[in-house]
Amino acid sequence: xxxxxxxxxxxxxxxxxxxxxxxxxxxxxxxxxxxxxxxxxxxxxxxxxxxxxxxxxxxxxxxxxxxxxxxxxxxxxxxxxxxxxxxxxxxxxxxxxxxxxxxxxxxxxxxxxxxxxxxxxxxxxxxxxxxxxxxxxxxxxxxxxxxxxxxxxxxxxxxxxxxxxxxxxxxxxxxxxxxxxxxxxxxxxxxxxxxxxxxxxxxxxxxxxxxxxxxxxxxxxxxxxxxxxxxxxxxxxxxxxxxxxxxxxxxxxxxxxxxxxxxxxxxxxxxxxxxxxxxxxxxxxxxxxxxxxxxxxxxxxxxxxxxxxxxxxxxxxxxxxxxxxxxxxxxxxxxxxxxxxxxxxxxxxxxxxxxxxxxxxxxxxxxxxxxxxxxxxxxxxxxxxxxxxxxxxxxxxxxxxxxxxxxxxxxxxxxxxxxxxxxxxxxxxxxxxxxxxxxxxxxxxxxxxxxxxxxxxxxxxxxxxxxxxxxxxxxxxxxxxxxxxxxxxxxxxxxxxxxxxxxxxxxxxxxxxxxxxxxxxxxxxxxxxxxxxxxxxxxxxxxxx
Amino acid sequence: xxxxxxxxxxxxxxxxxxxxxxxxxxxxxxxxxxxxxxxxxxxxxxxxxxxxxxxxxxxxxxxxxxxxxxxxxxxxxxxxxxxxxxxxxxxxxxxxxxxxxxxxxxxxxxxxxxxxxxxxxxxxxxxxxxxxxxxxxxxxxxxxxxxxxxxxxxxxxxxxxxxxxxxxxxxxxxxxxxxxxxxxxxxxxxxxxxxxxxxxxxxxxxxxxxxxxxxxxxxxxx
Numbered sequence: 152x153x154x155x156x157x158x159x160x161x162x163x164x165x166x167x168x169x170x171x172x173x174x175x176x177x178x179x180x181x182x183x184x185x186x187x188x189x190x191x192x193x194x195x196x197x198x199x200x201x202x203x204x205x206x207x208x209x210x211x212x213x214x215x216x217x218x219x220x221x222x223x224x225x226x227x228x229x230x231x232x233x234x235x236x237x238x239x240x241x242x243x244x245x246x247x248x249x250x251x252x253x254x255x256x257x258x259x260x261x262x263x264x265x266x267x268x269x270x271x272x273x274x275x276x277x278x279x280x281x282x283x284x285x286x287x288x289x290x291x292x293x294x295x296x297x298x299x300x301x302x303x304x305x306x307x308x309x310x311x312x313x314x315x316x317x318x319x320x321x322x323x324x325x326x327x328x329x330x331x332x333x334x335x336x337x338x339x340x341x342x343x344x345x346x347x348x349x350x351x352x353x354x355x356x357x358x359x360x361x362x363x364x365x366x367x368x369x370x371x372x373x374x375x376x377x378x379x380x381x382x383x384x385x386x387x388x389x390x391x392x393x394x395x396x397x398x399x400x401x402x403x404x405x406x407x408x409x410x411x412x413x414x415x416x417x418x419x420x421x422x423x424x425x426x427x428x429x430x431x432x433x434x435x436x437x438x439x440x441x442x443x444x445x446x447x448x449x450x451x452x453x454x455x456x457x458x459x460x461x462x463x464x465x466x467x468x469x470x471x472x473x474x475x476x477x478x479x480x481x482x483x484x485x486x487x488x489x490x491x492x493x494x495x496x497x498x499x500x501x502x503x504x505x506x507x508x509x510x511x512x513x514x515x516x517x518x519x520x521x522x523x524x525x526x527x528x529x530x531x532x533x534x535x536x537x538x539x540x541x542x543x544x545x546x547x548x549x550x551x552x553x554x555x556x557x558x559x560x561x562x563x564x565x566x567x568x569x570x571x572x573x574x575x576x577x578x579x580x581x582x583x584x585x586x587x588x589x590x591x592x593x594x595x596x597x598x599x600x601x602x603x604x605x606x607x608x609x610x611x612x613x614x615x616x617x618x619x620x621x622x623x624x625x626x627x628x629x630x631x632x633x634x635x636x637x638x639x640x641x642x643x644x645x646x647x648x649x650x651x652x653x654x655x656x657x658x659x660x661x662x663x664x665x666x667x668x669x670x671x672x673x674x675x676x677x678x679x680x681x682x683x684x685x686x687x688x689x690x691x692x693x694x695x696x
Numbered sequence: 697x698x699x700x701x702x703x704x705x706x707x708x709x710x711x712x713x714x715x716x717x718x719x720x721x722x723x724x725x726x727x728x729x730x731x732x733x734x735x736x737x738x739x740x741x742x743x744x745x746x747x748x749x750x751x752x753x754x755x756x757x758x759x760x761x762x763x764x765x766x767x768x769x770x771x772x773x774x775x776x777x778x779x780x781x782x783x784x785x786x787x788x789x790x791x792x793x794x795x796x797x798x799x800x801x802x803x804x805x806x807x808x809x810x811x812x813x814x815x816x817x818x819x820x821x822x823x824x825x826x827x828x829x830x831x832x833x834x835x836x837x838x839x840x841x842x843x844x845x846x847x848x849x850x851x852x853x854x855x856x857x858x859x860x861x862x863x864x865x866x867x868x869x870x871x872x873x874x875x876x877x878x879x880x881x882x883x884x885x886x887x888x889x890x891x892x893x894x895x896x897x898x899x900x901x902x903x904x905x906x907x908x909x910x911x912x913x914x915x916x917x918x
Contacts, residue, residue, distance in 0.1 A: 332747065391770050391849055
């Protein structure tokens with residue numbers, strides 16, 4: 152206990168360490184999370200502007216070009232500056248602790264890949280100051296639309312967009328190299344592959360996907376930049392170029408990107424659900440392998456985004472089948488979570504509420520995903536709000552819920568203090584209700600034929616749109632108790648024990664917050680990762696009062 | 697209660713360690729088992745760098761995919777009055793110089809492994825010259841070509857492919873110069889030379905990529 156108090160006072164005097172350059176993976180992890188949360192708020196603000204415009208059928212709040220910029224920047228920021236880097240930050244904090252290492256494999260590279268992100272993000276935001284505004288071609292930036300900026304301006308919104316995404320991409324590739332090397336080389340004695348927590352497995356799968364697929368996007372962006380700024384003709388249909396090639400390259404990365412975002416969320420569920428159900432994770436080995444399975448299958452599904460891009464029949468059929476195959480390993484995952492909760496002794500604290508909410512919402516988003524994989528249905532709802540509803544059920548209702556679960560779950564470990572439970576529950580219910588109010592109405596709207604990315608619509612759609620907009624504002628409100636809770640608890644919260652949840656996992660065996668080198672001595676691992684309720688491996692914590 | 701048996705899942709016969717013991721020695725060094733924290737910093741760094749190169753190769757693959765797809769679907773690959781890049785002796789010689797430099801840089805690294813610093817410097821310098829020759833001859837080739845970057849798809853693809861590869865060769869030469877200068881710091885390479893090994897790997901990578909780009913651009917006649 153004395154050691155613990157020493158540690159806390161040290162960390163209090165070093166609150167400012169998160170603003171300084173550091174090669175400590177824990178500091179970098181927290182830096183990632185703080186930075187990405189700022190961009191989450193910016194992206195959320197843009198989303199609320201979009202929803203405010205859509206309360207009325209007429210386009211009357213913002214002018215149409217600005218509306219195009221709003222949804223473009225909202226999507227870009229939420230994907231490339233919130234979910235993906237937040238997951239990188241969380242994995243940065245947790246992976247070395249979970250595998251019993253003192254740091255990442257390449258600490259300096261780790262710091263560099265983080266510090267590339269804030270300038271890239273600010274560069275992207277700065278494009279709002281340009282005379283013609285930021286990029287307007289949607290987050291996928293399809294040519295020829297993305298190449299239609301007024302000529303004569305070398306520095307335009309699309310140019311800034313490509314440059315900043317190239318920087319973010321390089322940062323992600325360097326991060327992925329670091330993660331894969333860390334997981335392969337830095338494991339503690341006895342930490343075999345099948346003793347790694349599922350979070351580490353899913354982080355490994357996600358980072359392998361980054362390595363295989365992200366460079367294709369980098370290549371596509373380089374070619375797009377040449378087309379935009381240097382007069383080449385790769386994707387210009389008027390000069391024999393082929394915009395469909397860009398779509399192939401883009402979706403070759405951007406469909407697996409969904410799993411790069413979702414796999415860490417699945418890993419978070421696999422950590423939180425067993426801890427609060429007091430049950431070992433059901434089917435650990437299957438869940439671990441299913442992570443790799445999802446990653447592998449997702450490499451071969453990209454063309455299901457292009458069913459209406461004049462794709463030949465055999466491509467449609469092949470990719471319909473492969474897309475449906477993804478449902479097998481994800482089904483294994485879902486089954487594992489449900490069976491873990493089954494007959495468990497549930498403790499409904501905030502992380503558990505978020506994890507259960509997120510897992511349930513994932514089932515909904517997964518079902519609509521399988522619906523969309525079928526060619527006839529996809530062609531019917533293509534480019535409607537059904538698509539928007541489907542992927543927001545994944546990226547917000549599943550992944551962002553999982554991220555909040557992770558923040559509450561590891562908050563005591565990261566800060567050494569407990570959060571306020573009541574505020575956390577309030578945050579959960581506001582988020583859960585707000586998210587469903589916002590994104591459920593998009594499904595009936597899409598089935599009725601309301602197109603996405605258009606700022607006006609015919610009046611018969613207004614009812615559902617009002618509900619969705621009110622839900623979006625509720626989501627905006629829901630971040631307030633969260634921010635108050637995190638800031639207040641970080642400064643004035645009660646001190647947390649080393650293992651407040653009585654969870655298994657190596658990160659809970661060290662002090663809260665962990666010392667600079669994570670462990671006083673490197674642990675020797677002699678047990679499987681999820682052993683709740685097993686007397687042979689019961690969690691004993693001498694420090695816990 | 698009946699659930700406790702699934703806890704012992706760890707004792708299953710497919711243990712990574714058992715598979716690992718059967719791996720060839722060289723691969724075993726490259727992929728350590730979960731037996732302990734790797735103190736082999738060189739091996740760890742080479743592993744990371746190899747992973748990075750594999751990832752980097754996907755960028756080249758995406759360019760090559762674009763080139764092949766455009767070429768197969770475009771009816772008039774050559775705009776009127778433009779001829780395809782010629783397979784001249786000049787290009788063949790610079791290609792041969794680049795490819796044979798791989799067989800110079802590897803003995804250089806091996807010499808450093810055996811602590812033969814002077815042999816390393818000599819062979820390393822020869823590699824630098826060969827790489828520089830390739831970059832310069834590439835620039836001359838660019839000057840002599842009749843088409844520019846914006847001359848149809850043939851120009852776009854040719855300059856982007858050779859340019860991106862040339863940038864890699866140039867980076868490789870810069871890295872080699874840095875490594876050569878480092879060899880003059882007393883005792884610098886005594887406890888490890890990850891930089892030299894990584895540069896060697898990078899150089900082999902650049903060579904292999906050139907084989908593909910060269911075949912696609914010069915040997916595939918319109």
